[in-house]
Structure formats: C-alpha cells, structure tokens
Amino acid sequence: MSRDTTLVSADWAEKNLETPGVVFVEVDEDTSAYVTGHLPGAIKLDWKTDLQDQVRRDFVNKDQFAALLSERGIANDDTVVLYGGNNNWFAAYAYWYFALYGHHEVRLLDGGRKKWELDARPLTAETVSRPATQYVAQDPDHTIRAFRDEVVAAIGTKNLVDVRSPDEYAGRLLAPAHLPQEQAQRAGHVPTAISVPWSKAANEDGTFKSDQELREIYAAAGLDDSRETIAYCRIGERSSHTWFVLQELLGHRNVKNYDGSWTEYGSLVGVPVALGDEPGKE
Amino acid sequence: MTASTTAGCAAPDQAAPLPASLDLEKETVITGVVRDAAGEPVTGAYVRLLDSTDEFTAEVVTSPAGQFRFFAAPGTWRLRALSRHGNGDTVLTASRGVNEATVPVAVD
Incomplete structure (x- = not known):
C-alpha cells in the first residue's frame, strides 16, 4: 500500500x-x-x-x-x-x-x-x-479487526498503540476535550500500550504528514514494526486514522483496529489498567 | 439536549447553552470567540486546543457568532484558530468553572 x-x-x-x-x-x-x-x-x-x-x-x-x-x-x-x-x-x-x-x-x-x-x-x-x-x-477480513480478548492477550507481547490524547492516555480525561467528561468507565490505558496520539500523524490542516515524518514518529515512540500491532482509542474512529497511517500509508503488515476501544476495555471487569504517562508493566 | 454529544466524538453545537447537568465545580470549560482583524466574529473557524507541551487535544468549528467551547482540565492551554481570514493563537491558564478567551486571527 x-x-x-x-x-x-x-x-x-x-x-x-x-x-x-x-x-x-x-x-x-x-x-x-x-x-x-x-x-x-x-x-x-x-x-x-x-x-x-x-x-x-x-x-x-x-x-x-x-x-x-x-x-x-x-x-x-x-x-x-x-x-x-x-x-x-x-x-x-x-x-x-x-x-x-x-x-x-x-x-x-x-x-x-x-x-x-x-x-x-x-x-x-x-x-x-x-x-x-x-x-x-x-x-x-478479521486480519484488520481486533476483539477484546486479543487486546488483553497482546499486553506485553504485541505493539499496542493508544492514539488518544496524552491526558486521556494518562487517565486525567475520559473523552476528547470538546465533550463533557461525564463518562462512567475507568480511565487509563492498556498496560504496555505506547502513546502516539493520532494527531501526531496529521498536519494542522488535516492532511497527513510525509511518509518519512510518519516513520520517524512511530520509531521514536518505540513501535517495533516486526511485531503485530493493535491500535485503539475511545470508540475506534481515531484509531482507524492511525490504522490507515500504519497499514495503508506506511505498508505495515498485521495492523488491527480495536473498534471496541477504551469504552469497552475501560468497562471490562478484572482486566489490568495502567494510569499515568508511562506504558506500565504487564 | 446534550445526549447526542455524549456517545461519540462530533463536536456539539458551539452556540448551545451549557447543559444544566454540567457541574461547574468539577468541569473546566474554556469558551470564547474567534475575531478577525476588524474585531468581527469568524464563523467556521477551526479552533484547536493544545496542551502545555503543544500536543493537540481537541478541535471544534466556531458557531455563526464565532463561538467555541472546550471541556478541559485546569492548567495552561494554547488555543490555535485556523480560518480563511488567517490564523491566530492565544494562551490561557484555565481553572475550574468557565474560562473565557478571545482568539484573534489575521492573514499571516
């Protein structure tokens, strides 16, 4: 691609x-x-x-x-x-x-x-x-769609890319900042997920950055492109943007979008959750 | 009223009154107007909320009266407006409750 x-x-x-x-x-x-x-x-x-x-x-x-x-x-x-x-x-x-x-x-x-x-x-x-x-x-084609159990199993083994804003990742906000913050699910991120906000891939006019800029962004964030990747956000739309960048622009293989995303994961009973700006441990 | 804004990500009507259920003891609302060089409100401007590290946080489109509104958190934020009349920035320190700002735009 x-x-x-x-x-x-x-x-x-x-x-x-x-x-x-x-x-x-x-x-x-x-x-x-x-x-x-x-x-x-x-x-x-x-x-x-x-x-x-x-x-x-x-x-x-x-x-x-x-x-x-x-x-x-x-x-x-x-x-x-x-x-x-x-x-x-x-x-x-x-x-x-x-x-x-x-x-x-x-x-x-x-x-x-x-x-x-x-x-x-x-x-x-x-x-x-x-x-x-x-x-x-x-x-x-389920090679591009991830479900919840696969996300839990990916902790510490696959690339998990959280594409929400840094404050959502850290658990300081539950939703994008143009919406009231009344959602009830837990805040935070999937342990071991790296934070690469979707917006890093876009210029301020909404166009995508160059392939070279994009490669540098994900490499600097620690994305290992020899491993499978699951991208998620809150409801799966911003992570579609990142899925598009990784698979369709940069040609990575085995990239999945987890459309359940944080509104599902953050409401699951018993799954691990990490708070703060660091990926956290398995 | 605001039910349609809670499930997804579309920006609610930027001119709508604040929802009655909103708890201003807890919420940090950043609101204001984008104005051109003549001081006139700019409709259809894209207002971007950037955090203290200049990381993008959210974006809305201004109402016919040039209004925008974000639900943020206490701290320092940069508002960056893009429009056909030019672009502009303003920085503010927000606290809980309603914080008002004007973002001037001009042709670069």
Whole structure:
C-alpha cells in the first residue's frame, strides 16, 4: 500500500468531482455539516445510523453493508473517495469498513472537510441521489479487526498503540476535550500500550504528514514494526486514522483496529489498567 | 439536549447553552470567540486546543457568532484558530468553572 492507491489530494478531488466511476462520500457522526454544504455530487453516510447496528453494539454486518451501499448507489467497481469532518476520523473509520468488506478501490481525501473549507473550495447544499446498485460485500477480513480478548492477550507481547490524547492516555480525561467528561468507565490505558496520539500523524490542516515524518514518529515512540500491532482509542474512529497511517500509508503488515476501544476495555471487569504517562508493566 | 454529544466524538453545537447537568465545580470549560482583524466574529473557524507541551487535544468549528467551547482540565492551554481570514493563537491558564478567551486571527 502507498499514497498512490489510498489517498487523493484536494486538487485531484476538485478535478474529478464529475468523473464517472468516482463516488465521493462524506462520512460524519453528525451529518448536519453535510446538509449545509458538501462536495458537489457527494453522498453521505451517517456513522451512527448507517454504519452501526441499531440494536447491539457492533457495526453493520456484511449483508447490512451490502444493502446500504446498494441503496446509496455505490457499485463494486466504483472508486470511493471518503472524506469528513473531525480530521477525517469517521471517514477513516468508513475506509476501514470498506477494506474489511473487500472493496477494491477506496481512497481518503487528504485533509478532509477542513482543508476543503479552509481552501474555500466549492460546497453545495444540493440533494444528491444515485441509482441503486446490486452491491456484493466480501466476508469480513478479521486480519484488520481486533476483539477484546486479543487486546488483553497482546499486553506485553504485541505493539499496542493508544492514539488518544496524552491526558486521556494518562487517565486525567475520559473523552476528547470538546465533550463533557461525564463518562462512567475507568480511565487509563492498556498496560504496555505506547502513546502516539493520532494527531501526531496529521498536519494542522488535516492532511497527513510525509511518509518519512510518519516513520520517524512511530520509531521514536518505540513501535517495533516486526511485531503485530493493535491500535485503539475511545470508540475506534481515531484509531482507524492511525490504522490507515500504519497499514495503508506506511505498508505495515498485521495492523488491527480495536473498534471496541477504551469504552469497552475501560468497562471490562478484572482486566489490568495502567494510569499515568508511562506504558506500565504487564 | 446534550445526549447526542455524549456517545461519540462530533463536536456539539458551539452556540448551545451549557447543559444544566454540567457541574461547574468539577468541569473546566474554556469558551470564547474567534475575531478577525476588524474585531468581527469568524464563523467556521477551526479552533484547536493544545496542551502545555503543544500536543493537540481537541478541535471544534466556531458557531455563526464565532463561538467555541472546550471541556478541559485546569492548567495552561494554547488555543490555535485556523480560518480563511488567517490564523491566530492565544494562551490561557484555565481553572475550574468557565474560562473565557478571545482568539484573534489575521492573514499571516
């Protein structure tokens, strides 16, 4: 994997807004931004209502994913370009779904909505609809998804990368600082996890740093790329961003996203938890 | 009211009143307005909250009145605003309760 097959620039996107076979998709948790203005021709996916199972805590299964993409008019041979707010967190999460369900041509828009807006590129509030398709999803690729028992077993043996902010890692905050802090689960991190906030991988305009800068960041943090890696955050969206960096940009193998992340791990009974700025012991 | 803000990561409406359930004895709220060189509020600016080591902590987009709001912790923070009108910074020391700040932006 490399940038050529996983990422597109805002310039490329603006030139290809009307290219047949290229589908732009805005992905957000709160789609109110899409309603006020989106890339011309872009459809939307709502992380909460479209991409999550509405009963149990899990994301959409293979059949649900196929039905969703069919209804929204995405075909198996389309090139899907994902973008969104929050520095592409939920777009990266959706990218991970597309990878998990075997979509061939999927890209992230470098810089997402933020760079697009700061560059004053075109946005429109027009309603977009595409003719339905018969999308076929593949069986989920569990080589890129980690579950809780695997995370506990990885303590001290695999790379665990906590991509939340330093204060969340240390247990001083339970959630990103733009949200009220009323969550009830325990604070802290998985023992032996290194702290590499997702934001270290991004420039302030939301674009990804260069491959060389990215390699230096993870090497300096002590990531051993000969070992398997599990990335996690709070609900799995920021760690999708880091999963994208490690596997899709830097080409690491055996990188998994733990989508249960801290809201699951920090509520498990009896598992070890570390507090403070150091990774802690097994 | 704020139920939709608690489950995920989308920034809540930056102009909404503080939730009644918010305990200002415990919470450290950093709030304010981004203003351009003429003193006018800047809507749609991206405000980044950076900690005392300049590490990114959170980011929100300003309301139509240029407002932003963070739920942080006591300490020193840097607010960095990015906008089509330019960028700007301000540093503040926050304590529990509501802390107000203005972030000026100008073309670099």
